[in-house]
Amino acid sequence: MTFFTIVLRSLTRRPVRTCLTLVGISIGIAAVVALVGMAWGYEKGIGKQLDVMGIDVVVSNMSGGLMPKVFDESLQNEVSKLPRVAAVTSALMQMLSVEDAPIMMISGREWGGFAWDKLKVMSGRLPIDGNEKAVVLGHLAAEVLKKKVGDTVQIESEELAVVGIVDGQAMVENGTVFLPLKVMQEVTGNQGKINFVDIQVPPNSPKSEIELLCKDIKVIFPEGRAMIASEVVGTSQGFRVARAMSWSTSLLAIIVGVLGVMNTMLMTVFERTHEIGILLAVGWRKSRIVCMVLYESALLGLLGGIVGVTLGAVGLLILGSSPGIRGFLEPDLSPKLMIISIAIAVVVGIVSGLYPAWRSSRLSPSVALQS
Amino acid sequence: MVAAAPTIPGELIYEAIGLKKQFDNGKVMALRGLDLEIRQGEFVAIIGQSGCGKSTLLQMLGCLDRPSEGTLNYRGTSIPDMRDPAAYRAHQIGFVFQSFHLLPTFTVLENVQIPMFEGKLSRSQRKARGIELLESVGLGHRLSHYPSELSGGERQRVAIARGLANRPSVVLADEPTGNLDSESAVQIIDLLLELHGKLGVTLVLVTHDLSVAERASRTIRMKDGRVISDKVAASH
Ligand SMILES: Nc1ncnc2c1ncn2[C@@H]1O[C@H](COP(=O)(O)OP(=O)(O)O)[C@@H](O)[C@H]1O
Ligand SMILES: [Mg+2]
Numbered sequence: 001m002t003f004f005t006i007v008l009r010s011l012t013r014r015p016v017r018t019c020l021t022l023v024g025i026s027i028g029i030a031a032v033v034a035l036v037g038m039a040w041g042y043e044k045g046i047g048k049q050l051d052v053m054g055i056d057v058v059v060s061n062m063s064g065g066l067m068p069k070v071f072d073e074s075l076q077n078e079v080s081k082l083p084r085v086a087a088v089t090s091a092l093m094q095m096l097s098v099e100d101a102p103i104m105m106i107s108g109r110e111w112g113g114f115a116w117d118k119l120k121v122m123s124g125r126l127p128i129d130g131n132e133k134a135v136v137l138g139h140l141a142a143e144v145l146k147k148k149v150g151d152t153v154q155i156e157s158e159e160l161a162v163v164g165i166v167d168g169q170a171m172v173e174n175g176t177v178f179l180p181l182k183v184m185q186e187v188t189g190n191q192g193k194i195n196f197v198d199i200q201v202p203p204n205s206p207k208s209e210i211e212l213l214c215k216d217i218k219v220i221f222p223e224g225r226a227m228i229a230s231e232v233v234g235t236s237q238g239f240r241v242a243r244a245m246s247w248s249t250s251l252l253a254i255i256v257g258v259l260g261v262m263n264t265m266l267m268t269v270f271e272r273t274h275e276i277g278i279l280l281a282v283g284w285r286k287s288r289i290v291c292m293v294l295y296e297s298a299l300l301g302l303l304g305g306i307v308g309v310t311l312g313a314v315g316l317l318i319l320g321s322s323p324g325i326r327g328f329l330e331p332d333l334s335p336k337l338m339i340i341s342i343a344i345a346v347v348v349g350i351v352s353g354l355y356p357a358w359r360s361s362r363l364s365p366s367v368a369l370q371s
Numbered sequence: 372m373v374a375a376a377p378t379i380p381g382e383l384i385y386e387a388i389g390l391k392k393q394f395d396n397g398k399v400m401a402l403r404g405l406d407l408e409i410r411q412g413e414f415v416a417i418i419g420q421s422g423c424g425k426s427t428l429l430q431m432l433g434c435l436d437r438p439s440e441g442t443l444n445y446r447g448t449s450i451p452d453m454r455d456p457a458a459y460r461a462h463q464i465g466f467v468f469q470s471f472h473l474l475p476t477f478t479v480l481e482n483v484q485i486p487m488f489e490g491k492l493s494r495s496q497r498k499a500r501g502i503e504l505l506e507s508v509g510l511g512h513r514l515s516h517y518p519s520e521l522s523g524g525e526r527q528r529v530a531i532a533r534g535l536a537n538r539p540s541v542v543l544a545d546e547p548t549g550n551l552d553s554e555s556a557v558q559i560i561d562l563l564l565e566l567h568g569k570l571g572v573t574l575v576l577v578t579h580d581l582s583v584a585e586r587a588s589r590t591i592r593m594k595d596g597r598v599i600s601d602k603v604a605a606s607h
Binding site for chain 1: 430433435436457458459460461462466468472473474476477480481484485486488489494497498533534536537
């Protein structure tokens with residue numbers, strides 16, 4: 001018999017209560033994994049998209065909601081005149097509900113711009129020119145909308161022909177509906193407007209050069225912002241909101257978990273007052289009894305964490321393959337998130353055990369024995 | 372009206388002078404100025420009517436509670452002022468209680484090992500020591516039983532084995548036969564006497580069974596929280 005046997009024994013003596021407590025913590029931890037996994041996945045997806053498209057600097061006016069505000073397309077021309085710019089293209093991107101899909105990324109891209117280069121045609125073709133009233137679908141978008149080449153898709157009030165299905169080489173791209181910028185502007189009533197200017201800088205430009213470019217852009221476009229692609233995810237409003245929301249919801253779930261474990265541990269300490277008296281009488285130090293209670297609650301946390309991470313991972317996989325989300329974000333099931341979640345669970349366990357442990361250490365041996 | 376302490380050779384183990392214990396802010400006076408000396412190797416029986424303070428005295432001796440007033444020393448060290456009371460309880464004394472006080476969710480062998488966590492034995496040494504102790508109290512065949520599966524007499528044997536786990540020099544037994552039928556009671560006293568003889572532990576035994584007290588080397592009678600007589604048995 002080891003000390004661990006003793007700790008374990010008190011969890012197995014009331015299996016139903018232990019299981020209910022575990023359910024409590026694991027739901028909290030599952031929520032953490034699912035929510036944070038979605039938020040991280042969203043960020044990672046966007047980061048990968050910019051990377052695949054070969055975008056180095058993004059200019060936009062992020063003060064809007066999830067998608068940036070529109071501005072005049074003349075900005076593209078001004079930006080292209082700046083030094084340290086290799087190529088410029090522009091886009092009008094919106095998230096719209098399309099037919100049965102609740103939300104879908106619609107990307108109107110300047111015809112001839114480098115943003116079209118990375119789309120690999122899987123079937124059909126790309127639009128013939130910048131005026132063709134046609135769309136191509138990322139293959140996940142095609143799956144979600146249940147469309148193939150030759151069908152039509154309704155965006156706002158326009159029926160547009162699906163002329164191609166493409167592989168965009170990034171999850172977000174694959175979930176997107178692409179069309180020429182001009183057509184997008186007409187369909188959404190944004191003639192002459194764009195909300196992104198995407199810039200490529202000369203290969204191997206040092207970061208300091210790119211930062212200088214961003215400063216220049218700030219001068220000609222004071223209400224907007226130029227961001228280095230690798231920093232877009234960390235700084236944008238939308239991501240910060242998503243992050244804050246996922247963590248604050250998680251925090252609530254964690255607090256509920258803490259209360260559950262604390263309640264269980266307090267009950268454990270109270271109902272075992274007499275046994276703690278016995279342990280004190282045979283010479284156990286108070287510190288050993290405190291340890292016993294804390295190990296027990298930490299173990300509850302660890303077990304709850306493992307179950308919770310498993311539940312959360314399964315939930316994330318299910319969410320990730322559901323039609324509304326599929327292709328829109330790639331759930332992030334990184335080992336980092338799992339380890340953080342289990343660590344949170346163990347900390348939850350220990351924190352919840354502190355008060356019960358303190359209560360147990362204050363018991364007087366003679367009083368505890370008589371109870 | 373304290374009887375003169377009989378002179379028995381041996382090191383002074385316990386020394387109580389004017390020991391008092393109050394409960395409920397002085398409404399209950401469990402000990403009212405008790406004087407006592409106990410020496411190494413003695414078998415002391417403490418008798419007296421229910422409520423005269425016997426259990427309270429044993430709790431003071433075992434450092435489970437603090438006296439309200441007076442001096443109480445173990446080998447010259449003040450018990451209430453001990454820096455490490457847990458170590459004293461773990462290594463110097465073994466407790467045996469009337470209601471056994473075994474842990475219900477642990478087997479007999481595990482119960483006996485509980486005090487050993489305060490010692491330096493390895494896992495396998497603890498187990499071996501536990502088996503050895505249980506064999507010495509005649510329970511070698513009951514190792515993996517739970518306390519609820521044992522008779523009262525057997526439970527008390529387990530408690531005695533547990534009390535001896537860390538080779539204490541004193542065993543404090545509070546009415547160890549109080550919950551037993553007369554046959555088991557005799558066996559338990561036989562066992563305690565045997566261990567007392569074999570291991571040389573000092574045995575302080577509270578009882579109200581006079582036949583038990585007769586087998587002690589010394590009998591202390593208490594009344595109203597004081598010692599009223601202290602007799603050394605003729606045979607000793
Ligand atoms: N924790 C306590 N609180 C209040 N009174 C107590 C407590 N413990 C013992 N007493 C009282 O102290 C007196 C002596 O008790 P005790 O030592 O248990 O007697 P004995 O063991 O000789 O029967 C009794 O009157 C008892 O009611
Ligand atoms: Mg008593």
